[in-house]
Structure formats: C-alpha cells, structure tokens
Amino acid sequence: MQTDSATGPADGLADGPVEGLVVALDIGGTKIAGALVDGEGGIRVRAQRPTPAREDDDTVMRAVEDVLAELAASPLWEDAGAVGIGSAGPVDAHRGTVSPVNIPGWRDYPLVERVQKAAGGRPVTLVGDGVAMTAAEHWLGAARGHDNALCLVVSTGVGGGLVLDGRLHPGPTGNAGHIGHMVVDLDGEPCACGGRGCVERLASGPNLTRRALENGWRPGPDGDVSAAAVAAAARAGDPIARASFERAAQALAAGIAATAALVEIDIAVVGGGVAGAGEILFAPLRRGLASYATLSFVRNLTVVPALTGTDAGLLGAAAAAAATTAR
Known part of the structure; x- marks a missing residue:
C-alpha cells in the first residue's frame, strides 16, 4: 500500500483486523464527513452529507446518523474501538455538548450522547474543529x-x-x-x-x-x-x-x-x-x-x-479518539 507523507496510507481496505481503527466525524457548517481511520492515519472508508445548517436540531442529527450508518455498512466497522468528533464550535467537551455558531439549531446540543447511541455505545471524544485540525497537523502535517x-x-x-x-x-x-x-x-x-x-x-x-x-x-x-x-x-x-x-x-x-x-x-x-x-x-x-x-x-x-488538507478534521478527530483510548 502506498503512503502519503501528509495523510498516511492511502484510502482502501485491508484483509484482517485493522490496528488502531477509530471512527472519525468532522462536523461543520457546510458538510458532515465521517471516516474509519487506522492507527497510521490511513482513511479506510469515507462518508459525507451536506450539513442542513438552517434546519432544526433533529434534522442536523439525522445527517450525522446517515454518515455513521454508511460507515457501519463497512466490514471494518466492527474493528473500530472509539469515536472522535471534531465539531464547529464552541463545544463543551466536559458536558459533551456543542453550540456551533454556524448551526443555529444546535445550542447546548448533547452531541456526544447522541453519537454514542448511534455508534453502538462506543466511547466518544469531542473536540472543537480547530483543535482537531491542530491534532492532525501535529501528528502528520506542518x-x-x-x-x-x-x-x-x-x-x-x-x-x-x-x-x-x-x-x-x-x-x-x-x-x-x-x-x-x-x-x-x-x-x-x-x-x-x-x-x-x-x-x-x-x-x-x-x-x-x-x-x-x-x-x-x-x-x-x-x-x-x-x-x-x-x-x-x-x-x-x-x-x-x-x-x-x-x-x-x-x-x-x-x-x-x-x-x-x-x-x-x-x-x-x-x-x-x-x-x-x-x-x-x-x-x-x-x-x-x-x-x-x-x-x-x-x-x-x-x-x-x-498539509493535511480537507482531511484535517477527520484525522484530528481520529487522533483525539486514539489519545483518549490510550489513556
């Protein structure tokens, strides 16, 4: 498998269990992206939906659930041990809530609780999107x-x-x-x-x-x-x-x-x-x-x-989830 210096191994599937696999979500005012990311920063499976940013809270959450459902259809889903979320902010990682400026339907929205339920009870780590990008750039980027x-x-x-x-x-x-x-x-x-x-x-x-x-x-x-x-x-x-x-x-x-x-x-x-x-x-x-x-x-x-480009949010969310799991 070829390796990209900025984003880790190329997208794709591999035989057998994947080491360090996590679910990553990147939630912004324009799109909701999701991926299964391995321990070297390789994005194995992707899914994406437009953010219905002007709709109500449940409509936005359904888009997140649709992304998770698409990832869950992959045979690699069972290898994923945790979920990381990088969300537009402000976020409250302690309470597990988000209030994105550009998603007015979400105010003190219990995103961690809702994602954990949709992801089969896996542990969930929440960080702001800027923190997620920072984690990605420190891990694999500039x-x-x-x-x-x-x-x-x-x-x-x-x-x-x-x-x-x-x-x-x-x-x-x-x-x-x-x-x-x-x-x-x-x-x-x-x-x-x-x-x-x-x-x-x-x-x-x-x-x-x-x-x-x-x-x-x-x-x-x-x-x-x-x-x-x-x-x-x-x-x-x-x-x-x-x-x-x-x-x-x-x-x-x-x-x-x-x-x-x-x-x-x-x-x-x-x-x-x-x-x-x-x-x-x-x-x-x-x-x-x-x-x-x-x-x-x-x-x-x-x-x-x-250097991590449009994958920064996903890679950073994955890094945050992996760090939490390692503690």
Whole structure:
C-alpha cells in the first residue's frame, strides 16, 4: 500500500483486523464527513452529507446518523474501538455538548450522547474543529516536530488550536486556541458569536466575500460568489478582491501575533478553504506578521500552509479518539 507523507496510507481496505481503527466525524457548517481511520492515519472508508445548517436540531442529527450508518455498512466497522468528533464550535467537551455558531439549531446540543447511541455505545471524544485540525497537523502535517504551534482553520468560520510543550492543549472545554473569536477591531462589526470585531468577522470565507461584494466586486458569468472566486479575481488583478484578502490577512496576522506574544508559539499553520487561495492570502499575511510580531521572542515566528488538507478534521478527530483510548 502506498503512503502519503501528509495523510498516511492511502484510502482502501485491508484483509484482517485493522490496528488502531477509530471512527472519525468532522462536523461543520457546510458538510458532515465521517471516516474509519487506522492507527497510521490511513482513511479506510469515507462518508459525507451536506450539513442542513438552517434546519432544526433533529434534522442536523439525522445527517450525522446517515454518515455513521454508511460507515457501519463497512466490514471494518466492527474493528473500530472509539469515536472522535471534531465539531464547529464552541463545544463543551466536559458536558459533551456543542453550540456551533454556524448551526443555529444546535445550542447546548448533547452531541456526544447522541453519537454514542448511534455508534453502538462506543466511547466518544469531542473536540472543537480547530483543535482537531491542530491534532492532525501535529501528528502528520506542518506542525510535526514543533513543540509550540498555533493551527488555524479559515473556512466558513475561523477556528484554531494550540500545541504547547509538545502536547495538544484543548483546554477544559475543548476550545483553547479558538482564534476566530479573538477581537482584533475594537470598533468592528457585530459577529455571529455576539461579540464585535472578531477575526472570523473579517477573515472567514463568507465574510471575505461579503466585504468584496459590498465594495463593488462582481462575480463572473457563472455567478460564483465563493471565497475561491474572489481569490481568482484577486489573482487576475482585481483591486477590490485583492483588498478583501488584504483585510482578511491583516486580521489573521493580528490574531496570530497576539497569540504568539501570549504563549510563545514558533509556527502558525493555516488551513481551510480560504487558505487554498495560496499567496493571495499568505503574502499579505506574512507582511502583516512582520508589522505585528515585533518583540524579540516572536520575531522569528513562521507561517505556513497546512498539509493535511480537507482531511484535517477527520484525522484530528481520529487522533483525539486514539489519545483518549490510550489513556
């Protein structure tokens, strides 16, 4: 079986029991993904459903149950010893509940209890999606070998997680490192979290696109108003699209620099759909860091793209489940 350096062994089935197999769920405002993941980070079976984010709580949960049912149809299901969940947040890992900003039907929703029931009573570990991505990048990605790191997911929302002294640091409720709701604009616009001037309000894909549209950017004939479309326009030289990415990068840089000053990270890893813009995002982000991260102990901070790609949430959820099982 071939091995990918970022994501472990290639997808596929193997004969006999699979060592360290766990069920992984990645729950976000756009999609609910699930997988059976082995102990080396190999994704053996996948399933996915769109997130019915504007529907009621039971409708969203049915999508999760459909993903689990599809995974359970695999002959490998019986080898899986635990379930890991990386969910959009905030989450409360202690209580087993979630209240994702982008899934309004779930408020203090007892996700761990419901998933445990749907997964045949297996033990369930819950972390925020940013913490899950951080676990994946520290295990198999760009933060591997770094003892102090911040990893960010910049997508429908903005999440994050921390590695401190060589260990994942989820915090008491599983939300530590949630940079998306760090305030970087004291007089900024209201955020969906109830705060004002948050990183997410400036840097998430939907908000980046909203700002471009409000300032006069117009999509092409296909009507695509995604962050990817704004990135394509920026690459083609559209000044409004470029300005929208500059502003997003500035917000991210301010949040990263503040985090570095607080806990002395030496690397920031940025993933998620918006990070797919490449240098349209990373060039102004590095310039912003040069302006904000000026103290001697943060001046050498580096920022790099994530390596685990769209599988980061699944791999991180698997890592969290495996760590819990090992304790």
